[in-house]
Amino acid sequence: AFLVAVLVFGDSPALRNTPLHRLHRVLVRAGARLGRAATARPAVYAALRWTVPVFYAATVGVCVAQFFAHVYVRLGVRHSRGHALYMAVSLAALAAATALLTFSDPGVVLASTVARARRAYADNGLIFFAGRVCRTCGLPKVARSKHCSTCGRCVYVHDHHCIFANNCVGQNNYRWFVAFLLANINVMVYGGAVSWAQVRGAAAPGAWWWWWAAAPGAWWAAVTGPVDAARVAALLLALALVFAVVLAAFAGLHVRYMYLGVTTNEADKWGDIEHLVALGALYHAPGRGVFVERAEAPGAGGAVFILLADQRVLFAEHPAAPAVRRVLLVADVPNVYDRGFAANVRDRL
Incomplete structure (x- = not known):
């Protein structure tokens, strides 16, 4: 039961860089190794999934x-x-x-x-x-x-x-x-x-x-x-x-x-967004209509703004660059899939 709880909750943003988070990573890596060994033979893997x-x-x-x-x-x-x-x-x-x-x-x-x-x-x-x-x-x-x-x-x-x-x-x-x-x-x-x-x-x-x-x-x-x-x-x-x-x-x-x-999958993804906000690295470029990540790029002579979709550099930070606004709080980023608790329950159930 403890290991199940670690697998379920261990990757939560609140537990990052804690022993529980490290144990979660160990369990995930061990599971990945076992998974690669099992998936080498599809018939065996299909049977193991029912254990x-x-x-x-x-x-x-x-x-x-x-x-x-x-x-x-x-x-x-x-x-x-x-x-x-x-x-x-x-x-x-x-x-x-x-x-x-x-x-x-x-x-x-x-x-x-x-x-x-x-x-x-x-x-x-x-x-x-x-x-x-x-x-x-x-x-x-x-x-x-x-x-x-x-x-x-x-x-x-x-x-x-x-x-x-x-x-x-x-x-x-x-x-x-x-x-x-x-x-x-x-x-x-x-x-x-x-x-x-x-x-x-x-x-x-x-x-x-x-x-x-x-x-x-x-x-x-x-x-x-x-x-x-x-x-x-x-x-x-x-x-x-x-x-x-x-x-x-x-x-x-x-x-x-x-x-x-x-969803559980989306909560993990939003955890990454929360991490960027905490680092002060998430920005919105109103003129381009996209969110970008600010990253230091010494080879480019300073900071650059990269697209979240594919990590491509959109533009470098300089006086003539498009205007950007730093996202200070996760609450400032709208979740377009959140329609209110009652509507969310109806949609999911």
């Missing part, structure tokens, strides 16, 4: 089986029907969300749909640029789309590649990704709560401080005790607590992304 989804499904299956074998059977008779109904609905929702996320079309870019997508999403000249073509697919790179090196295809409004579903998350299936997150959180919270009731058992005193003062001791006593049911409940509680926290943080991150009107 994580299969492991996830097997882990959930084993935990659910242990839950029913040791925890569910000890629920009070008065509450059994309610628990049975809730658990059935929760597991059905989790299975449905997982299947829909895994096997749905994320919004693969097709030659027949490029024109319509271009009308929907204009290039903003900051993180998406006109005239670009995917070197792999040979199709125009529509704003907000991205080529997934894992799937080998371009996806509209690409968010990220979900290894737990072996599928990209994009324009057409982001709703199923959100459903997948919520269904997992629901199962973790419910399973953890019921397991906690089993751990707490009859030994729970009435003092309000017991939850904080005695709970760790009760959990450890259950783990090391002779009763299989209590031991299984304690281990399930620990797993549920850890993954519920990670999943809730991940869900909160995506709520923030929808509030900002960005």
Whole structure:
């Protein structure tokens, strides 16, 4: 869970130049090396991509089986029907969300749909640029789309590649990704709560401080005790607590992304823009209608302004150069894809 959190959050601008960011880079480089080794044989790579989804499904299956074998059977008779109904609905929702996320079309870019997508999403000249073509697919790179090196295809409004579903998350299936997150959180919270009731058992005193003062001791006593049911409940509680926290943080991150009107892929790109603003290197050239980066070029006799799209030098800094305005705050740079939180949620879901 810690490594997953580092992979998800470790590249955030707030963590740059920290041990977590360095660990993120180590993990990414290690993953890239493993990826190159795996992709050397396409058939092997295609099979390996299913190992994580299969492991996830097997882990959930084993935990659910242990839950029913040791925890569910000890629920009070008065509450059994309610628990049975809730658990059935929760597991059905989790299975449905997982299947829909895994096997749905994320919004693969097709030659027949490029024109319509271009009308929907204009290039903003900051993180998406006109005239670009995917070197792999040979199709125009529509704003907000991205080529997934894992799937080998371009996806509209690409968010990220979900290894737990072996599928990209994009324009057409982001709703199923959100459903997948919520269904997992629901199962973790419910399973953890019921397991906690089993751990707490009859030994729970009435003092309000017991939850904080005695709970760790009760959990450890259950783990090391002779009763299989209590031991299984304690281990399930620990797993549920850890993954519920990670999943809730991940869900909160995506709520923030929808509030900002960005995808995970775009958030990384905006991180680069924030870095340029922090360095005082991002400028706007009103006469040219473009954003440029100011860079020192000793060979050119001073500073130059380069295009963000292709890093070409647009002009050098001198008295006769076109007027430029330094961007002082990221808030001064409009996000044309942000239509307000409610509209963003409707668009994504």
